[in-house]
Amino acid sequence: MKLYTAAFAPNPERVRMFLREKGVDDLEMVEMNIMEREHKSDDYRALSPFAQIPALELDDGRVLTESRAICRYLEGVYPEPNLFGVGYEETAFIEMWDRRVEFMFLLPLAWWIRHGHPAFTAIEKQIAELAPRGEKSFRFFAKWLDGELTSRDFVAGNRFTIADITAMASVGFARVAKWKPDADELPNLLAWRARMLARPCGQKG
Ligand SMILES: N[C@@H](CCC(=O)N[C@@H](CS)C(=O)NCC(=O)O)C(=O)O
Known part of the structure; x- marks a missing residue:
């Protein structure tokens, strides 16, 4: 899995916080510079159609966007500690x-x-x-x-x-x-x- 993220931006930060609480520190991270409009490239739009960060690229090539959906997926992969409810x-x-x-x-x-x-x-x-x-x-x-x-x-x-x-x-x-x-x-x-x-x-x- 590969997480597209950006410093200082709140939505990618939600996912990074989620990972820290899960104790996961070995996910591949791709740092994008929003202010330099790196996320507006055609390559990134092919992953994230609205050119938004974060995006999680799965090992089979599918891409999840929307911070909450990404966290949901990560909760399935790393169930403990539970953060979405039992x-x-x-x-x-x-x-x-x-x-x-x-x-x-x-x-x-x-x-x-x-x-x-x-x-x-x-x-x-x-x-x-x-x-x-x-x-x-x-x-x-x-x-x-x-x-x-x-x-x-x-x-x-x-x-x-x-x-x-x-x-x-x-x-x-x-x-x-x-x-x-x-x-x-x-x-x-x-x-x-x-x-x-x-x-x-x-x-x-
Ligand atoms: N609903 C999306 C919102 C994502 C979003 O707005 N991300 C911001 C960074 S916090 C972004 O990519 N901004 C770039 C832009 O608007 O050009 C989510 O939950 O992930």
């Missing part, structure tokens, strides 16, 4: 949380950064109004998640899961917008982040 109930609740985080935290953040940060003109036809709209939704969800974390240690329940990884990838990417959880406004999110930074997912790999 049984239909836990799996459903973890999926609910992971999708909430992806669509209501990571996606608005991507709008904020991609449509607001001058460096992103390299890959985005910026629409100025989308940046503040994304920022507002991102900040709203951060506050809401902070409230949820008053009563538990992890995003989706009482153990570490894929939902924590998606949230950590978001919080990490938010540094590009000079945002991080504030001790007065988001104390629970800040404490959660400190716990995550102490885990394999929080180590730079």
Whole structure:
């Protein structure tokens, strides 16, 4: 298997965190430079039709894209520790949380950064109004998640899961917008982040 990845980008970082939590460090990695538009080449588009990273090329030549689908596949190859849930109930609740985080935290953040940060003109036809709209939704969800974390240690329940990884990838990417959880406004999110930074997912790999 070969993982196409890119430094500083949140979706490939989700997969790299997933691998670190699984203790897998021998996957072949192909590093792409997004800002130099390496992923826009015809060769890469043949693998990933929307020219997005990450992509996982399987040994038989098939290619998986979409971070969550790639992690799903890797969970099958490396089942322990379980990060997607055991049984239909836990799996459903973890999926609910992971999708909430992806669509209501990571996606608005991507709008904020991609449509607001001058460096992103390299890959985005910026629409100025989308940046503040994304920022507002991102900040709203951060506050809401902070409230949820008053009563538990992890995003989706009482153990570490894929939902924590998606949230950590978001919080990490938010540094590009000079945002991080504030001790007065988001104390629970800040404490959660400190716990995550102490885990394999929080180590730079
Ligand atoms: N839904 C996809 C999104 C992938 C995605 O947007 N990747 C970004 C990096 S985080 C990318 O490839 N950006 C390059 C571009 O938009 O030109 C996933 O979950 O993997």
